[in-house]
Amino acid sequence: MIISIIGGTDGLGKWFARYLKGKGFDVIVTGRDVEKGKKVERELGVKFINDNIEAAKKADIVIIAVPINVTEKVIKEVAPHVRDGCLLMDITSIKEIPTKAMEEYANKNVVIIPTHPMFGPSAPSLFGQVIILTPLERHKNTEWFKKVYNFLKKEGAKIIITTPEKHDRIMAVVQGLTHFSFISLAYTLKELNVDIKESRKYSSPVYELMLSIIARIIGQNPYLYADIQMFNKRIGEIHKTFINCCLELSNVVKNKDREKFVKIMKEAAKHFGSEAKRGVYYSDKAIFALTNELNRLVDMIGEEVAIRNIDSNNVHFGILKGVDGDYLILDKNGKLEKFNVLRVEVFDGEKLKELKKRYLKRIYFDVSVLLKDNVDENTILDLLKSKFDIEIIDVYKGENIEKGWKSVTFRIFGYKKDELREKEKEFIKIIKNIGGKLRY
Amino acid sequence: MIISIIGGTDGLGKWFARYLKGKGFDVIVTGRDVEKGKKVERELGVKFINDNIEAAKKADIVIIAVPINVTEKVIKEVAPHVRDGCLLMDITSIKEIPTKAMEEYANKNVVIIPTHPMFGPSAPSLFGQVIILTPLERHKNTEWFKKVYNFLKKEGAKIIITTPEKHDRIMAVVQGLTHFSFISLAYTLKELNVDIKESRKYSSPVYELMLSIIARIIGQNPYLYADIQMFNKRIGEIHKTFINCCLELSNVVKNKDREKFVKIMKEAAKHFGSEAKRGVYYSDKAIFALTNELNRLVDMIGEEVAIRNIDSNNVHFGILKGVDGDYLILDKNGKLEKFNVLRVEVFDGEKLKELKKRYLKRIYFDVSVLLKDNVDENTILDLLKSKFDIEIIDVYKGENIEKGWKSVTFRIFGYKKDELREKEKEFIKIIKNIGGKLRY
Structure with missing residues (x-):
């Protein structure tokens, strides 16, 4: 299926080009600026055409995504060339003018679904976003309408269907x-x-x-x-x-x-009425969340944390040294770095562990332990997991192993040599206390 | 020290009466409505007087807390009766008119600190609240000013000192x-x-x-x-x-x-300028916190949670059945209950455990285990804590105990009999795997 986005080299048009391309559609974009169009072509892997009418003729779905002030003009130019049986949409923030224009200039057998996506190009996906559709009655029972509706539903959008006037x-x-x-x-x-x-x-x-x-x-x-x-x-x-x-x-x-x-x-x-109460609750929650976040950060001072920059997605690890107005101070191995508190997420606990695992190079040591033959090593592993980042890599019975015993090799992970040396001591102490002995 | 709050039977005046009484001061409140005054007297344990001038004469600190539209009139009535060497304040949201009036009508040796607390009577305490002081230069080096400043500082208020005009x-x-x-x-x-x-x-x-x-x-x-x-x-x-x-x-x-x-x-x-960026970040955080909260709740469906009503402070336990618009559905032992999502905090994990401990009746069973004499039972306890709500209540060696062994009695807590029975089985399995044996 070919989708042409008229004015797809910028703003929300470009956003939809990227999104629909990602969903496996063939996407054509048009735009006045050829150089920009070529760039978008390379960036998104879509096709750029410098001719709205040609793009309209080629497509199964034509989406008008030009600025509001030229929408009527562009519809007048493009709509007559949308093929019979195809779908014509726009994504403008107003609906009376484009709906009227599409109905006037498109062929009778073109299905028309005027659309207003209630979000900007910074939205990560359609999930949870409000999308308003204002088709005339005669378009509502068409296959195209069902297809669009089901697609948006599947993507998790909140769909509202109403009239252009409303x-x-x-x-x-x-x-x-x-x-x-x-x-x-x-x-x-x-x-x-x-x-x-x-x-x-x-x-x-x-x-x-x-x-x-x-x-x-x-x-x-x-x-x-x-x-x-x-x-x-x-x-x-x-x-x-x-x-x-x-x-x-x-x-x-x-x-x-x-x-x-x-x-x-x-x-x-x-x-x-009751909406007043709701509004107070809503802003309470927002204010509470912000204050809470700050209190949580103050409580974390002196602790190891992970700081994720929500713009760059970069993750930084270190000791939180302080919270100073709008800034966090992170000690990264002795080097202090500042982060805008409003632009980061800060993690400790389980989430910190998870992020370290994902972003830092883990090192490890292996240690072989003798456990009684009738001991379940997985029960032991399960207990040890509360203390260590640990796996069992080998279980062995037979030659070279005392009768009634088995050899279990554990692998213990960490991020620094000093830390691992401490872990090793702790591990040996625990193992000796729970009926195991070192193999060597 | 006696503090008289003129207009202390209502609003922020009443708030300060309660707060200062709680800090150990002797508080007198005045108000036009005798019945209401008597009620506040009983409610807060302060003294009510139906005479502003008498209240002013008796106090070391006089605080004007009447509505703005009568502030000037009340200052004119009360200020001349504040004793030499005492302190006169107001807590009005405007500062030019009351500052001028207090300076005009109070005796020369009265210290005057016009004040604007930037919060309403719903604030839980002074902590983190902004308080603006607009004293004239001649009052800034007084003992009274230092006392007020240090008190507010100690309570955690954010103090701003400026002129009434600014x-x-x-x-x-x-x-x-x-x-x-x-x-x-x-x-x-x-x-x-x-x-x-x-x-x-x-x-x-x-x-x-x-x-x-x-x-x-x-x-x-x-x-x-x-x-x-x-x-x-x-x-x-x-x-x-x-x-x-x-x-x-x-x-x-x-x-x-x-x-x-x-x-x-x-x-x-x-x-x-840069404040634009900050504003976007700030609202991002607020919106993000609200969306995040909702996503977190959806993820919790089917799990055991604690729901705290932030108005009543009541805590409810159960299984989260669903999130429906503004409402949460909680299954409390088969009985469904609805909660306004904007009016509750929902907890799982460690915080859930903590709340259960605080609000639910815990039951327990004791089990005596034999461990090798050279085993450190606290190391064992530490490992078991990741699995159980558990304590050691007794360690015993000697008579009736096999040589080379000691008896350690654990107490394991839970909230339901079925649950405890499961815990017991699990405990016995683990103990047998880590070199222990049941005493009986």
Whole structure:
């Protein structure tokens, strides 16, 4: 099956190209920039074509993944060339405009599934991600629809099926109001020339969370965010309502109308109903998790830990020396290294053992032990595993072995010679205490 | 030392009454409502007086803890009666007005430390909490100031010392802008009649976090939030700037001025500088913690767990049957019980063992074993601890014991008879394999 992704050299289009290629599909991508296209071709092992119409003609599935502001234009160009019986999709954050355009310009026998993946290109997979589909009724009983639905289901996506109108109405709030208010807040902090870092010293968890949401939003692709505001017909009303609420509340404050302020707050709380409680719980959990993590780290000071950088995936081993504001200090064999506490995961206990096994070169020594013939060496091994990283590599009876005894050879692993020497002493002591004797 | 808390029958005043009483101080509280005062007197074991002036005269430390809107009036009434050499404080969320009033109305030899505790009455203690002090220069070298500072330090508070002006300027943003924008957002969602629960189905982590911050804020005392807006002189400018930014951004969207939108977003991001990255990391951690927690719970299905309700502190034991949206299903000996996932902590492994030990009735059996005389029974115990909840209760040599051997009595704990019977079999098997024999 051939999938053509129109605008597949960038952003979420490229993400889907990589994902679908990984799932075994033949993927074609198009894009305006030939050089970039060639690079993506090499990087993902897909085919790049510098011609949207040719790509559409060749494919069983055509996915429109261009920026919102040119989506309508590109659909008009491409849709008529999607072959009868094939599937046409888009992955734009708005749904009324592209749905209408695809229905208008595609052939009658093309199945159309307008799609809004509610995630960005940093998502690791479809697992747990929300995907919204807004097909017209006539497409819902098609084989294509079932195929797409089952594929997404299998990948673990949370699928929502609704109409383009309802989608845009809800998104005007979920994305529209959220982005608008936080970009306005960011703009305000800049206009007021607030020193963000300094202000955080005085901060409550709520202020810290607000800053972090602002930071998340202003770090995204600004063109995408502009288009989400500009191409959703329902955004204007949302802006107006929000600004009017701000103006009214500001006037209430100016007039020192305490009772009116209280009424607004109480009525808003009432509108939230049980969701208010849920929200408090949710943020409690988030704040609790962050505080908890910090307490856990402070408790680990002086201990051996593994630090995984969640960007590079590199794992570092050493002794945790300290936690200083946003930074961790790790002692790596006497060399101190700093890590951003918000950018790492820190492990001790079983997980530390597991990571050492995976990333560090293990060394070992073998030791042969005589155990009574009727002893079950696996019961012994099981007990020893609580103390050592240990395996049995040989069990031997017969020649050269005293009658009524057997020879069991254990292999004990470690990471440093000194450490292994200590382990050896401990092992011998234990073995002598549980009825064994050294063979040599 | 006597501490009088003016307005100590409610809110944060009551919180401090309880806290300081717990630290061994003699605490007097005042309040307008005599009945409520009598109740608090009984509840906290403090003294209630229905007369602010009398309370002020009696105390070594007077703390003003009345609502912001009457703070100035109460200071005017009370401050002249604070004795020379004593300490006067307030715990209001604004600092310019109360600092000025205390300086004006208190006697010359009274030390004045205006204070803003950056937490609410749900805080468990002062540990880790931010407390802002805004004393004038002349109070900073006093014994009282040192005492207060050292007390807060010892309790683990994060102390910030600044001027009342700087405090109010920063709070106009940290509290003022934050509260104002989120109350306006809540008001908007109500005016648009958004079905919050339905909208969450379509939601991104950012929208979910926004809702949870709104919920946190609208659930607070609305009078306090009204006063924080109305009694900070610098709030007006903040409102104006925010509303102007909203209006400008809305116009940019209306005019489809893509480049201008991008410019605003980019400049705001630039203003955040490295704090933008930090914010993303911070929210990543929060979101990651929440997702991680859910994945961890799904992995635990079918296992024995302990569920601690973080409101009631009750601990429940059973088999985790499932995770269903916001709820956990626990099988408690065949009886199914539901728990709100946002309101519990779930434990397995070592922590589960620890909680069982603390909350469940342990039963046990004793078993006497013969070990060779030269065997170290503590080495054996150490190995057995990886398998059993076990102690040694007796070691005996001599009469009735074969020469060259000693009797060691182990006690093995469990929670159910069946389980203990299994443990006994396992124990006997292991003991026989490590050179021991049963005494009887």
